[in-house]
Amino acid sequence: MDIVNINELIGNIELFVNKICGKIKKSDIKELRILKTKCFGKNGIITNFSKSLPQYNVSDRKKFGLQLNKAKKILEDAIVKRIEKSKSVYRDSEPHHEKLSYSKDFCFPFPKGSLHPIIQTIQDIIAIFKSLGFAVVDGPELETDWYNFEALNIPEDHPSRDVQDTFYLNENGIKKLLRTHTSPGQIHIMEKQLPPIKIIVPGRVYRNETSDASHSSIFYQIEGLEISENITFMDLKAVLVEFINRFFMSELNLRFRPSYFQFTEPSAEVDIQCNFCKGKGCKICKNLGWMEVLGCGMVHPNVLKSVNYDFQKYIGYAFGIGVERITMLKHNINDIRLFYENDLRFLKQF
Amino acid sequence: MKISYNWIRKFTNFRITPNELCSLLISIGFETSIVSNKRSWTNIVSAKIIDISKHPNANKLFLCKVTDGNKEYSVICGAKNIAIGQIVPFAKIGATLKDIKVKKNKIRGLDSNGIICSAEELELEVSSKGILILNTDTNLGEPLENIFDKNDTIFEIEVMTNRGDCLSHLGIAREISAKLQKKIFLPALKVFSVPRVIQSSITIEVKSDLCLRYIGSFITDVKIKTSPNWLMCALQKNGLKSINNVVDITNYVMLELGQPLHVFDASKLCSNKIIIRNAIDNEKIFALDDKEYILDTEMLVTSDLQKPIAISGIIGGKYSSVDNKTTTVFIESGIFDANSIRKTSKKLHLSTDSSYRFERKLDWNMSKFAMLRAISLIIDIAGGNLKILKDIKNIKYKKTQIILEIDKIFKVLGYTIEIDEIKKILIFLGIDIQLKGNIFFCTVPSWRNDIKFDVDLIEEIVRIKGYDTVPYVKNNKYSTYIVNNAFIPTIIEKLRIKLSELGFSEVLNYTFVEIRDLEKFDLKYYYKILNPVSKENEVLRPSLLLGLYKNLLLNIGHGSETVTLFEYGKIFNKFGERKAFAMIMYGRVWQEWCFWTEKKIDSVYDFYFGCGVVRKILQLSNKFIITKNSSIKKYFRSEQTAAITYNGKNVGQFGILNPFIIDKMKYDIFYFEILTNEIEENYTEEIVFYKTYSKFPIVKRDISIVADKTLKFEKIESIFKNIVDTNNILKTYSLFSIYILNKSKLCYSFRLSYGSNSKTLTDKEVTEDMNMLLKKLDKELKVKLRK
Known part of the structure; x- marks a missing residue:
């Protein structure tokens, strides 16, 4: 073998290395793997060159071997460098290769559960009032005339009993009724203890009326009561404003307006500015711009008397929130019957 | 109640627009809206x-x-x-x-x-x-x-039940004038003279305590005609139709002053004597609405010597009504017992404009004024001569007097109002006041029957001043008090969270159910409503099953493949009102799903899957134990049910609903119901104490064993459990497959986890321990390793 051959070979190697290096710079991982095989595989070019080494003389062999090692190192470095660089690209592009989608439907469909919107409202209300220092109390749904009416200053022949048409039943020969409001809860607590009292009573109530889009013979109420020696009408307003702003998560325009309940004096109803039309008047608020959310007032002295409290000493306020109503306002629900149909297409929205 | 804007302006002088008036009325407690006059004619x-x-x-x-x-x-x-x-x-x-x-x-x-x-x-x-x-x-x-x-505006006003005095234009005008601090002008009365009583004329006798005051008048020579346009128009705007001039006048006076009047054709009466008395049992009257009413002794009637001519304060009789030929009329204006009118109206299912007002208590003085007003108008419009005017007072009327301490106003409201302002408000409400030191001595006007206590006056003060003027301080005293029986249903809240995470939806059903549906499930009812809305809502639910079952059918009908629901609420059983919690499950656990690896994931809510859910929620307390169901409810399939105890007490059952009872379905229905009163009352969170765990690797082995079908799983399990409890290297075991080998044999597969707290276990150690377990199984239960 003459020297020209060797120099020619070395030139070929240099050419090959340059060519491959150029390819490496543009290759992705898969292609790199192929290139690597092409160079260093069983029949790789570099491998074959190495295999041919013994046929050259010592000086040529030395020269050629040196060159070969150099080429090997250049190629290996180039590949490692390219792999490092393309790893980040690889990471990002891998899902693309696997044809992945980011749609949520692309994952295993664990079933969706739901809590009833009424219950969620009650939980929210309870949480707010607990943070204002109220305790939560439960009361029976099966009541006597005393708790539901008499003790609350509603005598038997009062016209307002017309408004609350009542379901009656017998229990072992005793006349019972299904409570028409959660206010009997006040009496139960006051009979058991002396003030200070600061409670809410959530629960189901009943009215004997035919169901339609805005009436149901069953609905939920939350009663509130605070009694001590120095509770005022101002405190009542403060608590309710705080509650409404927190519940609707915004500072709404509120309206306190006089009303009439037997068990409170002075009595008030609270309206909020319609959420949907911002007071301009729309279908939902019946063009009034306002929507009634609760009734309240200062506990009537006759109620305090009926539980043998000293009505000169103790004073307090009470309020009642219609759960369905404010749930409907909050979620834009237009028919109260939806709450009791229990159609999953409705329930799973909440 | 409809109120005309132009009409109220006759009583008080104000210059605010109908829209402003609407807001003003709302601010003083009258829910008011402007109604477009529906009777708008075109062309x-x-x-x-x-x-x-x-x-x-x-x-x-x-x-x-x-x-x-x-x-x-x-x-x-x-x-x-x-x-x-x-x-x-x-x-x-x-x-x-x-x-x-x-x-x-x-x-x-x-x-x-x-x-x-x-x-x-x-x-x-x-x-x-x-x-x-x-x-x-x-x-x-x-x-x-x-x-x-005439460019009038009509308001629809809702008057609170205690404000009978506001059921008229005058009443509403009075409220407006109190707010605006303006004077009230009553309509002018015609000056007329009442001639001396003639011998043959009508006499009046009040024979019942239910009539508190009775004013009667007798007018001759009236001409019955069509009403003048203005009168017809006034009635029409308030939703009443014109009948004839005299009847229209009595209706007009009612709308104007709030006092219902009734007019009779005096010539049609059988006697010259009018008696106000309680009706006789089964006495009948054919009324102006062309219906016959049967009366009883608790009802008040106006009658001649033979029969009732009116149900007092409610409706007149047909036969004594005024018609075109009438020339002599008898007019009544009374104050009747409000409760009696209400009861009668309820009993007869008859509510009239008149009864509506009487029920809400009327102004003692107005009964007289309204009579004079009516007579004035009749003489003006229909002519005629007043012959008799009689006023019989059956009780001595006294105005209400109330002592109002200024300190009390502050105590109730929490802030101070100037004394001069209080004075002005009270005076414009028609209340007579005398201020002595710190005390107002107040005399309530005859129309305010609703004001009885000092707090009523305080309400009046703040009402007229405006509820919106009540100051409030943000974040005032939010103190906490402890209430004796206060409790938080924490376990229920936890159940809710667990189940909704498992894909369950919470429902709320009516408390009422139908007897027929109960019978289907062999359930008894304990409470029957005496006045139900309908036959479908006759009894109180003794279980949550019916509601949930109906919900299930509804949702399957709407195409749901999976229905998993739960409900928490009151039920009414033989022990009374109880709290209950129930779940119902049906269909695929999740929708069929194939990954591209073609692993199929599919399962339905059968007994075992249902039990898995039960086990999951019962983890909330270790006081829950699942036991044999010894008093199986008929609606369960007897071989697939179990009972639950809490603290040793039976609280409920669960299982697959009996296919002979329920409708035909593709899959089984799993139902679970427990009573929660005891659980809620005794539930306390159990405190967890930390146990050290091994830092050395765990070795897992799977074994399959073959057992007789008759052998109870509990027995096999007890051997595993026993070893876990005593052995130091078998840490846990779990069953992952049950396979039916043949008619008599079952194959159970367990995964066993071995570990040591002190070293890495060798293969030999694990095998030895496993062999010990197998030997025990073989020796005690003849259960062998599957070859």
């Missing part, structure tokens, strides 16, 4: 009759020419009372009368280009003869709604 105008000739082809018809000032129209008319020069309501082509469109019409060969209307056709009167004749000074071509409404 009906005033027109003058300028020519009348006989219809050539009909005897009873006339051909009339009318003009609206611009154009002449020829109309066919059949009324007898037409005359040239009359101004009449004329409906042009295109107008609507009683929902019928007026069209061009040919009557017996002649064109009629419209209709000359009667009061009945205009829906102003119940029935009328002939056309309506308008006042002679009416402009021609004036749309009818302008003639009758």
